[in-house]
Amino acid sequence: MESFIADVVPIGRRTTVLGIYFFVGQEVVGVATPIVGHFIDIYGLDAVLTGLALGLCVVAAVGLLIRKYI
Numbered sequence: 001m002e003s004f005i006a007d008v009v010p011i012g013r014r015t016t017v018l019g020i021y022f023f024v025g026q027e028v029v030g031v032a033t034p035i036v037g038h039f040i041d042i043y044g045l046d047a048v049l050t051g052l053a054l055g056l057c058v059v060a061a062v063g064l065l066i067r068k069y070i
Contacts, residue, residue, distance in 0.1 A: 008067045 009017045
């Protein structure tokens with residue numbers, strides 16, 4: 001993902017976008033880990049990992065659509 005950001009984002013905004021990317025990544029992991037574990041207990045590992053993969057595909061598609069506006 002970092003190389004994708006480096007290729008797509010203009011040089012003047014690259015450090016800001018990468019900083020936000022890394023900050024959000026670190027902060028979200030602390031909250032998401034127990035939530036994902038709870039969902040795995042309820043729905044099972046396969047269903048939760050499939051949902052996460054689909055969600056990441058949606059995020060990547062949105063990123064591709066808005067890359068001109070960054």
